[in-house]
Amino acid sequence: MLINDLFEETYLAISANKTRSGLTILGIVIGIGSVIAMISIGQGATGTIESSIQSLGSNLITVMPGFQRSFSQLSASRGSAQTLTVEDAEAILNQVSNVLAVAPQTSQRYQIVAEGNNTNTQVIGTTASYITIRNVEIKEGSFISEQNVSSYSKVAVLGPTTRDDLFGENANPIGKTIKINNIKFNIIGITKSKGGTGFGSQDDIIYIPLTTAQKFLSGSKNISTIYIQAESSQIMSEVKTSVTNLLLARHNIASADLADFSVLSQEDILGAASSITNTMTILLAAIAGISLIVGGIGIMNMMMTTVTERTREIGLRKAIGAKRMDINLQFLTEAVMLTFIGGLLGIILGVGISYGITFFTGTATKISLFSIILAFSVSAVIGIGFGYWPAQKAAKLNPIEALRYE
DSSP states (O other): OOHHHHHHHHHHHHHHTHHHHHHHHHHHHHHHHHHHHHHHHHHHHHHHHHHHHHHTOSSEEEEEEOOOOOTTSOOOOTTTSOOEEHHHHHHHHHHSTTEEEEEEEEEEEEEEEETTEEEEEEEEEEOTTHHHHTTOOEEEEOOOOHHHHHTTOOEEEEOHHHHHHHHOTTOOOTTOEEEETTEEEEEEEEEOOOOOOSTTOSSSEEEEEHHHIIIIIIOOSEESEEEEEESOGGGHHHHHHHHHHHHHHHTTOSOGGGOSEEEEEHHHHHHHHHHHHHHHHHHHHHHHHHHHHHHHHHHHHHHHHHHHHTHHHHHHHHHTTOOHHHHHHHHHHHHHHHHHHHHHHHHHHHHHHHHHHHHHHOOOOOOOHHHHHHHHHHHHHHHHHHHHHHHHHHHTOOHHHHHHOO
């Protein structure tokens, strides 16, 4: 059978019953479109999370207090224990190699009052190196200096959300004062927005000198977190190990399993986040893939019906010399063509849904070439897989019995 004849017969067979062919194609369109849309949502979420983690700082390693115990023992909630000190941070900076900067931090939420307005937000006491380690950018004024830290200065740097809540949107409050726990602080700077709203937002925050926070607010010399910037991403694992060993020695702890602190790198966080989002993407794609199976069954059902309707035609073709391979190829091509058309339309639908989600909801989506190739490959496999049995059935028909069929 010539290729031109094969495609002509396929076109005529599909267009002979447009409604049935259209409904069969629709199943594949919905399936392929759903798979592409779900994968794009999953990959978009992965990209957003990775970007957020990278924005926390460059080559960042975080040390947090908290007891690590076996499941047979009671454990304190991580971060609630007071096991880290400024001296620990200084030791890390001075004794661990390949460390660019260290920023100790104490953090607590307070009620903030200014010009008759008030808000409850996170107050971070830290040092001058924090701005470099955590990629904080100043929009107006300046950040905390080492002189502010050493002189116990009552100065504050506001995040943009806190500024808006206390002084009005896009106001310039530099030089004005706020009250934290009824203690006056002079505003010396405003940070650039990093995005995000609600609890834990990096825009809804106030920075003050670490020494000031310890003396006037917390009343404790302990710190809640130590941020470390490694020289490069390639040596983060080495720095993490060195920091762990140093703190174990300083805290007189014999085993890492009994450590009263935890050390996390960006690689750890990225790895955990990627694992979760990849699992979510696979789950979403698998759920969407169910509709592909349903669409494939629809193709098989249509082809079986077509074989039954065209039994006499098949007998006639065989009687005038058509071989089993010709009949098999003809029906298989029809099934593949249905999925091919459905695949193309499904890709268009999936891309449209992805862009629509981003446009109307603001949720980030990412359409990858891999998802399109995967969807197209799956549609081809479905066409061959679900079209093979009806094609075989047609090819095996006895020509004499087929001619007698009514």
